[in-house]
Amino acid sequence: ERGGNNSFTHEALTLKYKLDNQFELVFVVGFQKILTLTYVDKLIDDVHKEFRDKYRNEFQQKGTLGLLNGTFDFKDDFMRLLRDAEESSKVRAPTVMKTFEQSLKSQKTVKCMIETRGEKPKEKVKNKKNKGSKKEGTEAVAAPGKASAGDKQPSAAGDREELTKDEILQKNREEFFKRHMKAGEKSSKSPKPEAQKEKGKKPRVWDLGNSNAKVLDYSNSATNGSAEACPVEEFDPDTALGDRNREPGRLYDLEYESDDEAEEEKVIQNPSKPSAKKGGLGGMFGMLKGLVGSKSLTREDMDPVLEKMKDHLIAKNVAAEIAVQLCESVAKKLEGKVMGTFTTVTSTVKQALQEALVQILQPQRRVDVLRDVMDAQRHRRPYVVTFCGVNGVGKSTNLAKISFWLIENGFSVLIAACDTFRAGAVEQLRTHTRRLNALHPPESHGGRTMVQLYEKGYGKDAAGIAMEAISYARNQGFDVVLVDTAGRMQDNAPLMTALAKLIAVNAPDLVLFVGEALVGNEAVDQLVKFNKALADHSMAQTPRLIDGIVLTKFDTIDDKVGAAISMTYITSKPIVFVGTGQTYCDLRSLNAKAVVAALMKA
């Protein structure tokens, strides 16, 4: 599902890959990272085409057995292609230089040219370095603001270093005259509007620039300062309580049937859309062709559908960057694939997207907390879980819910109050402890107190309290230690350091990031910064990162469940628990298919 990015770096090697979706092949080329070879992309394309054409028969007819039995004598072809690619990249340099001069320099306006004079010495220095290493200078990115394509850059570098300063000035003057004489000759659109912009240096007119501040004052003088600026809502205790009494386990109805119906309608509507776009007779045939017969998917076909899906995902509260990357990877996966008969582009794309989403939500390794606790029990040491997250996401509440669940399963819990900052944090945990002990009195568990609170008041060092709590648990024989930390913003460097220290020093078995389902694009930022902080401040070779996610306040979102996707995509770690309310029973586990269904539902 992360197919969008097509290169991979490992130590000294870089790998670039290309997918052939029609025959389900992967072409991988590996080269040393320090070499910047421009012909790699072209080479991989050529190899792909040759290989496919040469062995097309074997793929189509014999299927898997063909692959197993066939000998693929491709070595000679490959060496030939490699040689061609290398030569072409060397030959290309001088020829491209000329075209560069013609096309780009003539497009520059006076302003651009003045700028470049100042930058030319800089470029010269860079180019000398490039020349020394004898590689294609793709690093000539120092030419800003130039509209030319990537492979014209090396030629730009090569171009500059050969001319001396005088020659450059002369050339520029020539170009200047040329441009003025050949007013409309060079058929590039860009100089014209640029030139026009230069001539008409009108003063910028802001919308309200000339008017004074009075117009800008939008505050309503009548309500300003009064405490009842907004109508106070009636607090309805009945509805609030009514919610609490609702049947546990019932979150929302997910009807798969209605989903299909909606999809069918869309299928009928969508073929008419592309025909409307194309228009005319060609459009009609295009629509028919899309319905019947096998045709391979191209980027253009998929783009409108992907756009729509991306907007749909964003509307469902998936972070924007994630939605973009997801659509990219789906496009890469489907490009060139042959569609079956009677399947539309929309349905293929939708299905691929659905599969990708389910795969994202179903983690690599399922976190089975009870199993791991049993393991730790056997080794006679407590299982330590740390909760971290930003302010107000529900760490303490969900910690209480999880301890309730653990007690129900017969494990004794020690709660470590490492939130020494927030007022009332320790009291909150104490209340929870009392309640839980009331629900599960020691008598019913063989005289053991199931829950105990370990706290040292406020203002102390959280990492120290955690360490003491763990050793206390080990001495007293508690099965699980739940460490509650203070909420902190991901941008707050000293607090992030403190959290990283707590986790690095105490080495918990499970680090849970608590995030609320209401969060939107922030989720990406939070998780990235939290993971980064944990990785940076850990001394060990393999730093402890976030192991799982607790998604809270799930009952507040209707079907805008995108936050789940954003979080699992960023960390690749599973969502271990889902919090759906404020009572002890409101703890669920994630059902990937249901969430994806809710996500894809119109």
Added chain:
Amino acid sequence: KMTLFPQLLTGKYRDTQTSITDSSAVYRVSSDKSGNVTLIDLPGHESLRLQFLERFKAAARAVVFVVDSVAFQREVKDVAEFLYQVLVDSTVLKNAPALLIACNKQDVTMAKSAKLIQQQLEKELNTLRVTRSAAPTSLDGSATGGPAQLGKKGKDFDFSQLPMKVEFVECSARGSKGEEGDADFEGLEKWLAKIA
């Protein structure tokens, strides 16, 4: 799995790579009954295995679960977890396809025997069914472990408690003669012949 697959089909040994998609082919059973079976090899990578299991579980007449006998001690939890997921799946329970647990890599000296693997798996699955059924219920009300309880309650888990036939077989894709030698999987072939 990827080594066994071409061995069964063609008798030749092939170098393999981690697969990202399934491969399927028809296997002609070399016995008098001359039945035909389609073999489908699914990728085992942890991010892919569930996805492909979903796709093919309904069509399976029989399931061969290949276990690495050498790394088994280390991976017993992972193996048991995946096997558990295969076994509690509602489609699988409904169809009850014959299950063969092939303990591969027997040519390596440290390989565990099929008996030992069976015992270990039974113990592990015993624990798993307790922990899984105690997990918090899923979002839309259905329990994660499936309402199906694996085996009989109250008694320790045993493979004979399952509704499907389970057999254990030892095999080796590489054979005792090394890489190019013939594979040693007569047990596997015999079982396939029975299924066909």
